[in-house]
Amino acid sequence: xxxxxxxxxxxxRKFDARKANWTASQSLYGLVQCTPDLTRQDxxxxxxxxxxQLPTDKIGGRxxxxxxxxxxxxxxxYNESAITTPPPPPLPPVSAPPPPEKGGSSxxxxxxxxxxxxxxxxxxxxxxxxxxKRAKKTYGTSSAFDGDDITTAESLQLDYRSIxxxxxxxSESNKIGQGGFxxxxxxxxxxxxxxxxxxxxxxxxxxxxxxxNEVILVAKLQHRNLVRLLGFCxxxxxRVLVYEYVPNESLDYFIFGFHVVFPQRCGETGNFxxxxxxxxxxxxxxxSLASNASARGGFYNASLGQGSDKxxxxxxxxxxxxxxxxxxxxxxxxxxxxxxxxxxxEGLVWESRGILCLIRYSNRFFFGLLELKPSYEVHNxxxxxxxxxxxxxxxxxxxxxxxxxxTSSSSELKYYAAEAVPWTTLQxxxxxxxxxxLISLGECNICLRxxxxxxxxCCHGKQGGIVYRPSCAFRSEIYPFFxxxxxxxxxxxxxxxxxxxPVLGKAG
Numbered sequence: 001x002x003x004x005x006x007x008x009x010x011x012x013r014k015f016d017a018r019k020a021n022w023t024a025s026q027s028l029y030g031l032v033q034c035t036p037d038l039t040r041q042d043x044x045x046x047x048x049x050x051x052x053q054l055p056t057d058k059i060g061g062r063x064x065x066x067x068x069x070x071x072x073x074x075x076x077x078y079n080e081s082a083i084t085t086p087p088p089p090p091l092p093p094v095s096a097p098p099p100p101e102k103g104g105s106s107x108x109x110x111x112x113x114x115x116x117x118x119x120x121x122x123x124x125x126x127x128x129x130x131x132x133k134r135a136k137k138t139y140g141t142s143s144a145f146d147g148d149d150i151t152t153a154e155s156l157q158l159d160y161r162s163i164x165x166x167x168x169x170x171s172e173s174n175k176i177g178q179g180g181f182x183x184x185x186x187x188x189x190x191x192x193x194x195x196x197x198x199x200x201x202x203x204x205x206x207x208x209x210x211x212x213n214e215v216i217l218v219a220k221l222q223h224r225n226l227v228r229l230l231g232f233c234x235x236x237x238x239r240v241l242v243y244e245y246v247p248n249e250s251l252d253y254f255i256f257g258f259h260v261v262f263p264q265r266c267g268e269t270g271n272f273x274x275x276x277x278x279x280x281x282x283x284x285x286x287x288s289l290a291s292n293a294s295a296r297g298g299f300y301n302a303s304l305g306q307g308s309d310k311x312x313x314x315x316x317x318x319x320x321x322x323x324x325x326x327x328x329x330x331x332x333x334x335x336x337x338x339x340x341x342x343x344x345x346e347g348l349v350w351e352s353r354g355i356l357c358l359i360r361y362s363n364r365f366f367f368g369l370l371e372l373k374p375s376y377e378v379h380n381x382x383x384x385x386x387x388x389x390x391x392x393x394x395x396x397x398x399x400x401x402x403x404x405x406x407t408s409s410s411s412e413l414k415y416y417a418a419e420a421v422p423w424t425t426l427q428x429x430x431x432x433x434x435x436x437x438l439i440s441l442g443e444c445n446i447c448l449r450x451x452x453x454x455x456x457x458c459c460h461g462k463q464g465g466i467v468y469r470p471s472c473a474f475r476s477e478i479y480p481f482f483x484x485x486x487x488x489x490x491x492x493x494x495x496x497x498x499x500x501x502p503v504l505g506k507a508g
Contacts, residue, residue: 267346291313379465
């Protein structure tokens with residue numbers, strides 16, 4: 001971890017991830033990161049403090065500070081291929097000059113050969129970088145949109161007719177979403193690049209100069225968690241934003257710009273012997289959650305076994321998703337949980353790839369119990385850099401309204417809320433919260449308020465963050481991080497009780 005800290009402090013990205021062989025069959029994985037604004041010394045100092053707080057007697061741990069964080073595990077909690085960069089190609093060997101012969105003619109000959117060769121090589125390198133830089137500037141999805149180098153709107157302006165063509169003149173068949181801001185269309189540029197085109201409402205009332213200035217601010221706001229803004233079009237009353245198109249599953253970059261395994265907890269209250277009766281019941285029960293929950297509106301709870309071999313389990317998806325999407329999420333959670341919690345009698349995971357889902361099991365009865373510990377809080381490293389007072393006011397009103405809706409007995413979707421609210425003409429605030437429906441609405445209210453309070457403590461002023469507890473979860477970002485924001489939510493299931501079968505039904 002200390003090696004990783006030194007590498008991160010020295011790197012431009014202020015980030016490093018690596019693995020080391022622990023045993024013949026087991027590797028140790030570590031990851032560290034600072035916010036990019038830190039100096040080398042500040043980054044190194046922050047990481048050393050974070051690393052010093054990591055547990056030394058556990059199989060994994062993490063410690064997140066305001067400007068940096070560190071984590072280690074005995075499994076690959078990050079996508080190795082996404083962060084592994086190939087080593088630079090080796091330099092060509094330099095041939096040694098032949099030994100000098102009589103007189104100075106050989107030396108003159110060597111100089112006459114070597115000097116032009118070096119000059120030609122330098123010219124080649126200079127031409128290469130010039131052409132590469134030029135190519136980047138003219139490419140339709142160029143890195144001119146990457147942030148701090150953006151100073152003029154002209155560097156982002158795209159041709160309106162090309163966007164009309166890309167979206168089939170904004171046809172209904174290309175439409176993938178809409179909101180108070182306007183409508184979103186999927187399209188493809190002439191070079192084949194897939195884009196998401198946001199056509200803003202004509203009632204925004206913004207002037208051209210104000211719109212262009214906000215485009216520049218949003219482009220500079222871009223973070224690895226956000227879908228990249230490629231440019232804009234401004235023609236008459238039309239105001240159009242063009243983003244890279246990323247499938248929903250890939251939108252959920254977590255903190256470091258690539259998929260990081262979401263938190264799982266293995267209980268410390270007891271262990272079992274692998275392959276004993278409890279372990280068999282555990283696998284049988286939680287492997288059935290995916291099919292049973294997806295067939296019952298996204299929720300299923302059950303128990304299996306007798307006495308000390310009895311296992312209780314819950315599977316939960318956000319409402320309204322397709323059964324196959326729910327099933328896939330729960331299957332991932334099952335695999336992850338059984339890989340990490342090798343012999344613990346309790347375990348839970350909030351899995352997230354496109355949607356949010358929960359898998360939890362225990363050897364004790366927990367149905368209907370409000371449980372706030374253990375908790376998990378983390379924020380993304382990017383700050384809200386403009387219009388923060390407005391952002392803060394909107395965020396507080398949004399979360400209060402969502403808690404009231406999720407915990408109202410008259411709500412169409414109890415125990416759940418997902419909303420987006422316009423922050424600027426170009427940017428929204430997104431939030432999602434959910435409780436385990438086995439607790440009461442009053443207990444759900446307590447849990448969600450605790451999550452929001454913890455979020456304020458850990459993530460105030462940041463572009464987003466997450467708080468997970470055994471009984472509820474909350475997340476907020478400035479990008480649509482789950483498919484929930486594209487869903488027409490379905491009615492909740494009429495009954496939470498699983499059907500009869502080899503797995504025993506809901507108790508309590």
